[in-house]
Amino acid sequence: MTALAFRSVTRQYSAGSSQVHVLDQLELDVAEGQRIAIMGASGSGKSTLLHLAAGMDLPDEGRIEVFGTAVSELDEPERTRFRASRMGLVFQDYNLIDSLTAFENIELALWLTDQAVSKSEVVALAGELGIEPVLDRRPGQLSGGEQQRVAIARALIHKPNLILADEPTGSLDQDTANDVLHVLQQSLQDRQCAMVMVTHSDAAAAICDQIQVLDHGRLVPAA
Template sequence: MRCWSSAASSESVSVGEPVLLIQGLQRRFGTSGPVQVLDDLTLELSAGERVAVMGSSGSGKTTLLHLAAGMDTPDAGEVRVGGHRLSRLAEPERTRFRARYIGLVFQDFNLIDSLTVRENIELPLWLNNRLDQRQRITELAEELGIADLLERLPEKLSGGEKQRVAIARALVHRPALLLADEPTGSLDQTTAEGVLALFDRVTREHGVTLLMVTHNDDAAALCDRVLQLRHGRLSQD
């Protein structure tokens, strides 16, 4: 069982709890005739579990990941990471918590244009005062085929290269929970297979829990469970 700790007691994570527990989650958008995107959604993931969420465009998959990361606030229900209720953290605490325990892979990459590839990947280590673990940058860069890009700026990268940088940044601090939004969407088949092999390794060797949104059947096949998001709720076919 994972044992996580933090210098701030308000951000510590309970041992023995599900890594991710979502209960009764509801999210609506719009003020005039609001659209119910998520409706009483419930999900539980344990350490090292891999879950894929599939569904049509606009079904709320990205919204679900943002709520799981504490980047958005539900209209009802709750999200707990390692037993910690994210809604009870003030925004600065939630940001620190996310930087320490969660890895995020966004569809639009969210790289910082003024930082080199190396500096973008290094950011979670810097935020967590773990710069002594910089060797992981080289290890991940080699595994993802971007070792020769470390001194470039994001504007000099292709979409697939940016995706691999984002994946390295999400994994460099060995998060407890990896949230990935279409992580192979910008990659050719060979590179996508390498990324999925990396996900398989980190979940098995380091107990990282993976919640992945994908339209890719090969990516879904990596996971222990494949869930469909329809009408705001998850179901297993």
């Protein structure tokens, strides 16, 4: 089954009087468990593609399906619920909640999907990601790498089938980025979880099965 499919998806923005086609009749297929990296110049529409996939934005034309569900045809609450239960999101700036501990930040994803929280599950995942010792700390007390690992834990804890990652190593130094990429790759493989990652980093793209480049609103396989 296809994890994510874009069918002739067009997204345009008006810039002044002219229309800019960010995505133009774009086609994309991500199989279950498949990891795809999307690269491209700044402003090429990578993030837009990711937001469309997450159901946080809607296409002007075309159809987006996640595990057979036409996300673009759901209403807002349904999309939110769908996103919460089937997808995990990883951001460049981690987007952790300052007032919550690492544990609570991870737990948040379960709470939002109305799942019972199993402390052992969280601890196990944290152990897997190497952040068990810092679970009771707040984001301000964590390093960038630790924060991103917490964010990855948050994206995985509710067992999504699709991870959407937006420059997950963009704010990290090379060594830390490599560590984070490593645990991310490991975790995804273990769970047979598909991922669409938007990145500029070749190293990040390297953990993916396939690399596509977004150019003039369309995807082309990387040379």
